[in-house]
Amino acid sequence: MSIKISVDREKCISAATCIAIAPETFELDGEGKAVIKNPTGNDEATIIEAAKSCPTQAIIITDENGKQLVP
Numbered sequence: 377m378s379i380k381i382s383v384d385r386e387k388c389i390s391a392a393t394c395i396a397i398a399p400e401t402f403e404l405d406g407e408g409k410a411v412i413k414n415p416t417g418n419d420e421a422t423i424i425e426a427a428k429s430c431p432t433q434a435i436i437i438t439d440e441n442g443k444q445l446v447p
């Protein structure tokens with residue numbers, strides 16, 4: 377499976393939980409918002425776990441068919 381990751385900047389509150397779980401995939405930019413550093417930086421299960429951990433559901437994950445997996 378290949379997944380597509382995006383971050384809703386409006387929803388991101390800089391909690392950084394995603395970075396704690398998947399530090400090779402997400403990082404905070406200069407505005408303190410999560411951005412994708414490397415979409416394959418961590419394995420997919422870890423990236424999905426990181427997305428689910430976001431307190432504001434700012435991370436959206438879809439599969440290769442466009443089906444939304446998270447949130």
Ligand code: SF4
Nearest residue numbers: 388389391392394430
């Ligand atoms: S866990 Fe959610 S709110 Fe926190 S930095 Fe990541 S995307 Fe932003």
